[in-house]
Amino acid sequence: MLNLAQQDFLGEAFCNLSEIVTKFNHSLTLNLRNGSGHALQDTMTVHAEETASSRMAVEMTFHCLNLDNKDTFSKSDPFLRVSRLSESAVAIPICKTEVINNNLNPVWRPITLTSQQYSSRDDPLLLECFDFDASGNHELMGALQTTIAQLENLYKSKAGANFYSRKGQKKLKGQLFLDTFQEKVQHTFLDYISSGFELNFMVAVDFTASNGDPRTPQSLHYIDPSGRLNSYQQAILGVSEVLQFYDKDRRFPAWGFGARMPQGSVSHCFNLNASTNDCEVVGFEGIMSAYSSTLYSVSLSGPTLFGPVINKAAEIASHSAQYGNNRYFVLLIITDGVITDEQETKDSIVRASDLPLSILIVGVGGADFTQMRTLDADLGKRLQSSTGRVATRDIVQFVPMREVQAGGQVTVVQSLLEELPGQFLEYMRTRGIKPQPPQHASAPPAYPPPPQL
Secondary structure, eight states: OOOGGGSOOOOBOOOOHHHHHTSGGGEEEEEEEOTTSOEEEEEEEEEOOOOGGGGEEEEEEEEEESOOOOOSSSOOOEEEEEEEEOTTOOEEEEEEOOOOTTOSSOBOOOEEEEHHHHOSTTSOEEEEEEEOOTTSOOEEEEEEEEOHHHHHHHHHHTOOEEEEOTTSOSEEEEEEEEEEEEEEEOOOHHHHHHTTOEEEEEEEEEOBGGGOOTTSTTSTTOOOTTOOOOHHHHHHHHHHHHHGGGSSSOEEEEEEESEEOTTSOEESSEESOTTSSOOEEEHHHHHHHHHHHHHTTSEEBOOOOOHHHHHHHHHHHHHHHTTOSSEEEEEEEEESSOOSOHHHHHHHHHHHTTSSEEEEEEEOSSOOOHHHHTTSGGGSOOOBOTTSOBOSSOOEEEEEHHHHHHHOSSOHHHHHHTTHHHHHHHHHHHTTOOOOOOOOTTOOOSSOOOOOO
8 A cells, every 4th residue: 555656665586486496494684785785784584384274175075977078089188277267257277187098988097286276265277188199189078167166066966967068059069077075285385395305407519510500699509608598507597596595405417419529429328517427407596607617618519319318317316216205306408499309218117107307308499399299298198108108197298489478478487397396295295295294303594693793
């Protein structure tokens, strides 16, 4: 209600939320600056607190009977998608089941909705059943609007709910049933972070020739003397600025791939830190510096292979898991084009799905990234290896930078990181790994005393 123009401006401070929540007791003291950016003697302490209700979750098991077949020569491949309806009636997807192939009476694995996802027991939800299509153009088999409270009553009654057309005007064939409905308290992402769990950041940069000559302004690797960041620098800076606070030592493995080395051979996984044999660099400044210097010491070549860098990241994650379970790894791959080792990459991802690892892929430039989307299980189907093994969980998030920037609703970093907490929690929960109770003996006060004058 205040008119800020009539108030006295005392100072301002900026920080990432991750800086606050990774501090002990979730408190961070910031130095204030004036409007010109000059430091003041004043400080401000910010304290973050997670509400108790955010730990509530509902686990449900669904099955359907007598769905309408949408395929001509076989049966449909159904999956469920759950969306929250906003006040403007926009459906916001929050969860989906796996795809059941060739089945009109599917029984899906349990799904879990957190209170952050469904908001309250009486807020409207939209349940849709689709026939999976590899192109992403899934055909609607039926929809219904409900709430968590109504789903609980449906479970207790053991009755089925009818499906309708998307606008609810026409009753369709098939019914939805609940086999289980259980409310429970779950550990949250912040519970793990507060008890000492870390996210360890890794990055791999595409140095293939399709990026263009780094010496020309048209190149995706062009280093602008004015300081304007290219797409690779934007992705590195954006993600590492957020994730660095979840990594205690802030030492990040950084690799390149697809370049011809000074010795003459093409490497598909080499250290950006050429000055030492160590793959790690210090801080996001170290990544940016190593990236820039590498551009002048290698020749762009090809082809584009993801397999070697994913295997290297998986090797580090596997080695770490043998000695403890409080570290989770995040590999950022930035690329401008289509991979030529698609099946090898899928095999590597499927193997890595058992490890404490997530893979973020940013597509830069104007290439057709349709093939890249198959690595991301967002279409509803988990990856399958050449031997027929299905990925344990979805660990890949792909974001085309051009499309996200054109949309303007969310940033590339937001799009990249939106699934990361869920992937982290799925790994921890399925393995029964629980956060450790905090050590209070040497705990500093929540709010440090003001400095003496």
